[in-house]
Structures are given as C-alpha cells and as structure tokens.
Amino acid sequence: AQRVTQPEKLLSVFKGAPVELKCNYSYSGSPELFWYVQYSRQRLQLLLRHISRESIKGFTADLNKGETSFHLKKPFAQEEDSAMYYCALWVTDKLIFGTGTRLQVFP
C-alpha cells in the first residue's frame, strides 16, 4: 500500500544545530514528493518539491529511491524554523501525507 512515514513526532534542537527530518515512502510508481510546512496558526504551505532541487529557507531534500527516503535537512537551524513539517506523496491523482514532525528550535 502507498504510505508516507515520518518516524519522529517531535524533534528538538538548539539554534545553529543541524536538522534532519526523516521521511520514508512506499510507492511502486515514480514518486512525486513534497515537503509542506505549517507555522503556528497558519495554513500549510509548500516548502519544497523533489523535482525542483531548490533550497528554500536553507532546507534541502534529496530523493533516495534505493532507500525510499526523502529526508529534509538544514545545516543550521533557526528559531523561526519551529513549525510542523509534513512529507507528502502524490499517488495517482491524490496527495497523501505523513503524520508530521514538530520541529522545536530553542535559542
């Protein structure tokens, strides 16, 4: 079955520390993967998608088909990065999400 797994519910780091939010997927087709972010009391918004290979707000994510992973990374976390992060996968014409990881960045 198609599935997105985010094993960590909460990730706490200090400002300036590296961050890695894990995402694994299960899908037999060619995956289209995204990371969405939800800041406090705001709507979800796109952070990045794998095909663009962009770096947004210092975050990057590399698709590893061998490990079926799409981990989100940032070398130096900032306090304003504190938010809920969701990994998402397009399955045919529907978008499914993982359970999310809350990132807390302490000063």
Place this chain on the structure above:
Amino acid sequence: DAEITQSPRHKITETGRQVTLACHQTWNHNNMFWYRQDLGHGLRLIHYSYGVQDTNKGEVSDGYSVSRSNTEDLPLTLESAASSQTSVYFCASSEGANTEAFFGQGTRLTVV
C-alpha cells in the same frame, strides 16, 4: 489574487446534527481535497474531486459526503456529527496531479 477560503473558521455543534463546511477556491483548479488534521495522525484524506460532478472517497470517508456542482466549491457535509469528528479540517486545491496544492486556513470543528 487567487485564493482558497474556508468557512466557518470555528464551529461548535451537537452530536447528531448535520454540519456543512464550505470551501471556495478562485484558482480555477480541477482538483480539490478535504483533509482532517489530528494529533498523531497527521493529515488524513476524507474526500477528493477531479472536477465537476466527480467525487471520490479517501482514507477516512465514513460519515462524510461532498458534492461538486461547480469548479470553485467543494462543501463537506457531516451527515450526523459524532464526537470522533471533532478535528481541524483543511480544504486544498491543485491544478492537477504532481503539482503544488494550496490550502485553506482550516476549520476547527467541535462536536459536543
């Protein structure tokens, strides 16, 4: 500017009542989705639509229905509200598959 809006933002209703949550988008997107967001479960897909007169069940569709009479709107109806349906509901739209989805502000529904 194009946008997607949900109403109401907050709703309290009683068990057994029928409730309808509105979602309106001006992106002219064909795809529209309804999700519920719960702690520990993330975002779960309730229903989705690829266009006018098209509706499909998602992962957690029991107790919910949608209708798509035009491109802009996908109202979500809870036929007989239950306490288990207390949640935050998000509507989203996208131009097509494998594209960015745009989300509404969410509706916080409490069933008492």
